Amino acid sequence: MTAVFPLEPSRDQVATLMAAATEFATDFLGSLNDAPPRGGGPAAPAAPPGEHPGDLDRLLRTFGAAAAAATDTAGPRCFAYFPGGGLFSSAVAEMLARTVNRYTGAGSMAAELVALEHSVVRWLCDEFGLPTTASGVLTTGASTGTLSALVAARHELLGERAGTLYVTEHTHHCVAKAARIAGFAADRVRVVPSDSAHRMDVRAAEEMIAEDRAAGRRPFLLVGTAGTTSTGAIDPLPELAAVAAREGLWFHVDAAYGGGFQLTGRGRAKLAGVELADSLTLDTHKSLFQPQTTGVLLVRDPRALRAAHVADADYLQDLHLDESLPNYADLGAELSRDYRGLRLWLPLHLHGVGAFRDALDEKLDLSAVIRRELAEMRGLEICASDLTVHVFRVAGGDAVNRRLLERINESGRVALTSTKVDGRTALRMCVLNHRTHAEHVDEALKLIADSI
Numbered sequence: 001m002t003a004v005f006p007l008e009p010s011r012d013q014v015a016t017l018m019a020a021a022t023e024f025a026t027d028f029l030g031s032l033n034d035a036p037p038r039g040g041g042p043a044a045p046a047a048p049p050g051e052h053p054g055d056l057d058r059l060l061r062t063f064g065a066a067a068a069a070a071t072d073t074a075g076p077r078c079f080a081y082f083p084g085g086g087l088f089s090s091a092v093a094e095m096l097a098r099t100v101n102r103y104t105g106a107g108s109m110a111a112e113l114v115a116l117e118h119s120v121v122r123w124l125c126d127e128f129g130l131p132t133t134a135s136g137v138l139t140t141g142a143s144t145g146t147l148s149a150l151v152a153a154r155h156e157l158l159g160e161r162a163g164t165l166y167v168t169e170h171t172h173h174c175v176a177k178a179a180r181i182a183g184f185a186a187d188r189v190r191v192v193p194s195d196s197a198h199r200m201d202v203r204a205a206e207e208m209i210a211e212d213r214a215a216g217r218r219p220f221l222l223v224g225t226a227g228t229t230s231t232g233a234i235d236p237l238p239e240l241a242a243v244a245a246r247e248g249l250w251f252h253v254d255a256a257y258g259g260g261f262q263l264t265g266r267g268r269a270k271l272a273g274v275e276l277a278d279s280l281t282l283d284t285h286k287s288l289f290q291p292q293t294t295g296v297l298l299v300r301d302p303r304a305l306r307a308a309h310v311a312d313a314d315y316l317q318d319l320h321l322d323e324s325l326p327n328y329a330d331l332g333a334e335l336s337r338d339y340r341g342l343r344l345w346l347p348l349h350l351h352g353v354g355a356f357r358d359a360l361d362e363k364l365d366l367s368a369v370i371r372r373e374l375a376e377m378r379g380l381e382i383c384a385s386d387l388t389v390h391v392f393r394v395a396g397g398d399a400v401n402r403r404l405l406e407r408i409n410e411s412g413r414v415a416l417t418s419t420k421v422d423g424r425t426a427l428r429m430c431v432l433n434h435r436t437h438a439e440h441v442d443e444a445l446k447l448i449a450d451s452i
């Protein structure tokens, strides 16, 4: 007989729901190591909800089958895009945050909860060497964080006027998208040439800024990337910060992917200069193993972020009495918001920061192995390799490399993707999931060698 769950379940019914969820999660996590990483095929049409109660087990089976049919971005064999494992402790935190369902957009509504979230934001500011006055907001990811950074920079430096911003062809498209959403004409996004290592050419940036000024445009924002999506390249951050300071531009660092490595000695050395950012985006759902839509925007001067976003309404007049904690609703586009803080706060305290540092160091060690072994494979050329992104190709045209990618992925054991470097198709392998270990990397490398 179908168990019925009313909108207000009893204690026993809560326990039954939780037990079913626990069993589901345990089975799912247990299957990850061997699950084929690539999903495929079109979706079957899903039924609309019925008037009467459904069966929990059947519903969970439907969900489980749908999840299994998707590309397995949570498993250890996924080297595609930026594999985001999703810490289970964050999923638990999420469930609990949803259960208490507090409003955390204003410090005065949930002071202690906001203080927990703020402690994580402030800890990240310290890790990145930002001043003690720096702050920020947890976001859905770098796209929304970048939009907020861009409008803060505009509010601070342009007011209502138009201005130009500076990226490279390797800058994530979320910057151009943010500019478009914010109302900038496409030609206001200026693409600075890159050097042979796919990093912004600093001299070229200076020249372009000078030309724009001479032509009566208003340069206001320079974007450096700490780990590009395509090749992992890190722009020359200290030099770009110096240009921005000299020219009076806002310096935004997109550390969406690379930022987590700041916890490691090697990463921190590579990201030197990040502490000079006026704003910084980090996708904790990439390099801090969080489930998707857990990102952070940090800003040197939170007043600039607030000035660009603050809005008020008569019915909110009771909210803004306590100024000692941030009103997150004033720092971004959201009024109602997720209590994302718990997703970071619980795992960081539960596992300890050292566990994250060790896992990231392991990814850097695995990357050193990948770099070494790829370099030794006959007929294979490494096009780019930094942090934990590796881009390589074999001799022949794009079609040859595309077929190589298909052969590797057809194994059903690993998933890689492709990108373009200097206009040519190349294979891309990224190791970032906390569940990916030496055995998975070894198998992937063997598959690559056997498929050439």
Ligand SMILES: *Cc1c(COP(=O)(O)O)cnc(C)c1O
Residues within 6 Å of the ligand: 082, 140, 141, 142, 143, 144, 172, 174, 225, 227, 228, 229, 254, 255, 256, 257, 283, 295
């Ligand atoms: C993933 C990524 C983004 C976009 O982040 P979302 O969280 O998907 O919005 C921006 N910049 C870089 C460098 C990225 O890798």
